[in-house]
Amino acid sequence: MRKLIVSIHSTANNIVTGPPSGDETDFMQWAHPGIEDSLDALLVSLDGVDTIVFGRGTYEDLGRKWPMVKEWPDVSDLSLRIGEKINTVPKLVVTGEHPLESLEWGEYEPPTQITGADVDEQIGELKKGDGGHIITFGSPVLVQSLTNAGLVDEYRIIVHPVIVNEGRRLFENLEGRTDLRLVGVETFAGGAMAVTYAPTGS
Amino acid sequence: MQTLTVDIFVSADGWAGSESSPGYFGYLGPDLEKWINAELARPQLVVFGRRTYEALAGLPEEAQDASWERMTELDKVVFSSTLTTASWPNTRISDDLTTEVGRLKNEGDVPLRTMGSLSIVRQLLDAGLVDRLRLMTFPLLVGTSGREPAFADVTSADLELVDHRALDGRVLLVEYQPTGRDIPRA
Numbered sequence: 001m002r003k004l005i006v007s008i009h010s011t012a013n014n015i016v017t018g019p020p021s022g023d024e025t026d027f028m029q030w031a032h033p034g035i036e037d038s039l040d041a042l043l044v045s046l047d048g049v050d051t052i053v054f055g056r057g058t059y060e061d062l063g064r065k066w067p068m069v070k071e072w073p074d075v076s077d078l079s080l081r082i083g084e085k086i087n088t089v090p091k092l093v094v095t096g097e098h099p100l101e102s103l104e105w106g107e108y109e110p111p112t113q114i115t116g117a118d119v120d121e122q123i124g125e126l127k128k129g130d131g132g133h134i135i136t137f138g139s140p141v142l143v144q145s146l147t148n149a150g151l152v153d154e155y156r157i158i159v160h161p162v163i164v165n166e167g168r169r170l171f172e173n174l175e176g177r178t179d180l181r182l183v184g185v186e187t188f189a190g191g192a193m194a195v196t197y198a199p200t201g202s
Numbered sequence: 203m204q205t206l207t208v209d210i211f212v213s214a215d216g217w218a219g220s221e222s223s224p225g226y227f228g229y230l231g232p233d234l235e236k237w238i239n240a241e242l243a244r245p246q247l248v249v250f251g252r253r254t255y256e257a258l259a260g261l262p263e264e265a266q267d268a269s270w271e272r273m274t275e276l277d278k279v280v281f282s283s284t285l286t287t288a289s290w291p292n293t294r295i296s297d298d299l300t301t302e303v304g305r306l307k308n309e310g311d312v313p314l315r316t317m318g319s320l321s322i323v324r325q326l327l328d329a330g331l332v333d334r335l336r337l338m339t340f341p342l343l344v345g346t347s348g349r350e351p352a353f354a355d356v357t358s359a360d361l362e363l364v365d366h367r368a369l370d371g372r373v374l375l376v377e378y379q380p381t382g383r384d385i386p387r388a
Contacts, residue, residue: 012337012361012376012378013216013352013353013356014215014216014351014353029385029386029387030385030386030387032386033386147343155214157214159376161360161361161362161363161378162358162359162360162361162385162386163327163353163356163357163358163359163361163385164358164385165355165356165357165358169216169351170215170216171214171215171216171343173346174215174343174344174345174346175345175346176345176346176347177342177343177344177345177347178342178343178345179341179342180214180341180342180343181341181372182341182368182371182372182373182374185366185368185374187363187366191361191362191363191378192363193363193366193376195339195374197214197341
């Protein structure tokens, strides 16, 4: 069974998006310092990953930035290596019952869509197939759905040292209780922390 | 100047745990119990909102353990505009939260500490009175049976990570100091 990893940035009060009034994914300014500090760890977390899954919002946000990584001003070697991985690994965009007409990823192979009313079942089938780890980025609604379907094997939550007063919370609308095992905690220069949990059923 | 420490017990999905038995989401273990008792053993003035005070003061006898007895001994202040009498020993009532907490920090002779009391925690954070914020995160997702989100209606705050440790290999205690600076913005 392939391992499904949820990787997501959060405030200390469980907020995972920007303000609802604006572009939810582009407003996470509070996450930028911690993202910079934790790039090494991000590269390590991509080890063994051969599929990236996200929802539409995160696809649009990351798709605006990563395909152009070579053109970022003063781009670090680390970002180039992470970009190479993100840009070349097969990507699936969950669009469910609202499919997009077309998808693109700069000059790279475009992502494909997971559509329909049975997204969780399709991801369940994906896990049963051959391949490496599957990772999700952002995509809180998808994360909630995958959690409710019992499909997540590992949560990697990067907790930033900040409380914010608006935005979506991670883990809304969860059905029932899920007990977790604390797998590890890693701290970064500016006080962000990667906290890793695994559901105890898995 | 005395410090004000805010202690919040919370599930990994952000629901507040209760300070009263059988609490701790079922995750009380030797390290956590030791921490709770060591923290209570220190000289302190405990600051409560009405609901947490009533829940603790009204605990049934069979739940009144050693840590509850210790809380009985400690000086306590309940901030409420509706409570008129407090029968738990060593408790007084006040209705002017930020002024009184400010005064107690300046003039008091012991550190202040809140437990639970989310309604007043938000006001204390907003007023810039909190010196230490300790989040005790329990390893579970409570789901929709969670009673109260721990941080509803807070104001944004920039924090500095002071310390962290895992108790019983599973409960994550993270200590932050509010910096008073604005959060990172564009």
